[in-house]
Amino acid sequence: MSPDPATNQDLWNEDLAPTSAAQRTWRWYHFAALWVGMVMCIPAYTLSASLIEAGMSAYQAVFTVFLANAIVLLPMLLIGHAGTKYGIPYAVLARAAFGTRGARLPALMRAIVACGWYGIQTWFGGSMIYTLLGVLAGHEIGGARLAGLGINGAQLLCFLAFWAIQFYFIVHGMDAIRKLETYTAPLKIAICFVLLGWVYQKAGGFGPLLDAPSQFVEGGKKAGQFWSTFWPSLTAMVGFWATLALNIPDFTRFARTQRDQILGQSVGLPVPMGLLAALAVIVTSATVVLYGKALWDPVDLASRMTGAAVLIALIVLLVDTVSVNLAANLVGPAYDFSALAPRRISYRTGGYITAGIALAMMPWKILESTQGYIFTWLIGYSALLGPIAGVLIIDYYLIRRTELAVDHLYKDDGIYGYRGGWNPAAIVAFVAGVLPNIPGFMNAAFPESFPDVGAAFKTLYTYAWFVGIAISAVVYGIMMKGRAAPALHPARSLD
Numbered sequence: 001m002s003p004d005p006a007t008n009q010d011l012w013n014e015d016l017a018p019t020s021a022a023q024r025t026w027r028w029y030h031f032a033a034l035w036v037g038m039v040m041c042i043p044a045y046t047l048s049a050s051l052i053e054a055g056m057s058a059y060q061a062v063f064t065v066f067l068a069n070a071i072v073l074l075p076m077l078l079i080g081h082a083g084t085k086y087g088i089p090y091a092v093l094a095r096a097a098f099g100t101r102g103a104r105l106p107a108l109m110r111a112i113v114a115c116g117w118y119g120i121q122t123w124f125g126g127s128m129i130y131t132l133l134g135v136l137a138g139h140e141i142g143g144a145r146l147a148g149l150g151i152n153g154a155q156l157l158c159f160l161a162f163w164a165i166q167f168y169f170i171v172h173g174m175d176a177i178r179k180l181e182t183y184t185a186p187l188k189i190a191i192c193f194v195l196l197g198w199v200y201q202k203a204g205g206f207g208p209l210l211d212a213p214s215q216f217v218e219g220g221k222k223a224g225q226f227w228s229t230f231w232p233s234l235t236a237m238v239g240f241w242a243t244l245a246l247n248i249p250d251f252t253r254f255a256r257t258q259r260d261q262i263l264g265q266s267v268g269l270p271v272p273m274g275l276l277a278a279l280a281v282i283v284t285s286a287t288v289v290l291y292g293k294a295l296w297d298p299v300d301l302a303s304r305m306t307g308a309a310v311l312i313a314l315i316v317l318l319v320d321t322v323s324v325n326l327a328a329n330l331v332g333p334a335y336d337f338s339a340l341a342p343r344r345i346s347y348r349t350g351g352y353i354t355a356g357i358a359l360a361m362m363p364w365k366i367l368e369s370t371q372g373y374i375f376t377w378l379i380g381y382s383a384l385l386g387p388i389a390g391v392l393i394i395d396y397y398l399i400r401r402t403e404l405a406v407d408h409l410y411k412d413d414g415i416y417g418y419r420g421g422w423n424p425a426a427i428v429a430f431v432a433g434v435l436p437n438i439p440g441f442m443n444a445a446f447p448e449s450f451p452d453v454g455a456a457f458k459t460l461y462t463y464a465w466f467v468g469i470a471i472s473a474v475v476y477g478i479m480m481k482g483r484a485a486p487a488l489h490p491a492r493s494l495d
Contacts, residue, residue, distance in 0.1 A: 013346060018088050026252075028259065035265060036268055039268070044276055048284075055221065055226075075469075095416050111332070112333075117328065125162035125321040170348060203286035329354070334347045335347060386468030386469040398477060
């Protein structure tokens with residue numbers, strides 16, 4: 001697309017422009033493969049561990065994961081509609097609600113979270129290389145930990161090596177990522193069945209964890225505490241994909257039709273995520289028989305295999321981590337950073353920025369404890385992203401009735417210019433959605449510094465994503481009632 005003469009060059013570049021008909025090559029099976037590829041990842045596998053460690057039975061854990069993904073699918077489909085209809089990425093869609101300049105706030109919020117995830121997945125990939133080298137050497141490598149970092153030199157080098165491997169796909173863009181996801185998804189499914197067969201044969205069954213009762217039953221260690229564990233766990237599971245729920249237009253803008261994105265996502269997200277949780281529980285249950293303890297880390301499990309199996313397992317995990325990281329954690333922030341300064345930052349440059357920030361965040365520190373992972377990281381950022389989703393959904397469906405004037409999304413003096421490029425209603429709604437969760441977050445993240453946070457705020461924080469999306473939606477809807485300018489040139493819907 002060539003820019004309109006009235007287009008502000010600080011709001012437009014080739015990467016942010018609406019996709020052309022020739023670029024819309026994604027069918028439903030591409031989206032299904034994308035989600036299968038993203039779901040089959042180490043953090044998703046280990047989510048079940050956090051739930052069972054919290055006291056759930058195997059069946060409760062799997063149901064919680066499935067339910068959370070069914071819930072997050074709804075905003076995923078709602079926000080994804082705009083990407084397919086208008087061919088625009090998330091960072092441009094946000095301009096309709098937040099303003100042509102104000103949209104930089106939700107873009108930055110999403111981008112920083114994605115940088116953290118990009119770092120976490122890169123750390124997992126580096127850990128696999130580290131494990132593989134240790135297995136080949138016959139002993140653990142690396143030596144003493146480096147001061148200030150908390151990891152040894154070999155771990156750092158393996159982390160940097162995996163970080164460097166992913167640069168190929170940053171350079172070659174979206175089409176390379178689509179091909180990687182499409183070709184590796186069937187391999188991941190096959191590997192899951194191979195793994196099930198392996199543990200069943202080795203353990204002579206599926207082990208004791210499947211039959212272990214919940215700790216919340218009468219007489220259990222946590223009797224009567226199910227709901228106080230279930231709700232924060234559900235919120236954390238929703239938070240796991242809350243980032244993608246926002247920037248899904250970055251993918252759906254390449255869809256052939258609305259049916260392709262709706263069917264592909266509905267097939268590809270909730271059921272595979274639930275099945276992966278079941279796989280994780282079954283395999284880990286068998287490890288109790290094989291190794292005398294539950295091994296929730298697939299890298300640790302792979303390192304205990306013998307012969308060629310360890311090499312094959314770790315290579316598959318490496319490919320898996322690359323495909324997940326690029327699709328889930330690179331595409332979105334690359335567009336978001338580009339939207340901050342389109343004239344100077346392309347999609348590719350945005351990818352370089354994402355990779356650089358991921359390094360600086362030292363992701364291994366985020367993962368030091370399950371408690372920190374769930375209550376600080378997953379719930380914490382869901383408290384930020386839920387309010388943004390609430391604003392976008394109300395704006396697109398209730399205020400705009402799904403009709404946008406696309407040209408005006410690239411003009412400061414258009415109908416989305418509001419006040420100096422900022423929509424006060426969206427900012428107020430975002431802040432209103434975030435504020436109630438701040439005391440609970442501070443207590444979860446820094447308990448020693450904020451020990452006296454009231455019980456009501458702590459309870460509210462366990463519902464962070466739900467609270468944020470509901471409050472921001474109501475506040476934004478009230479403030480914008482009757483104030484939205486009509487779309488001057490609505491685009492034709494792709495059905």
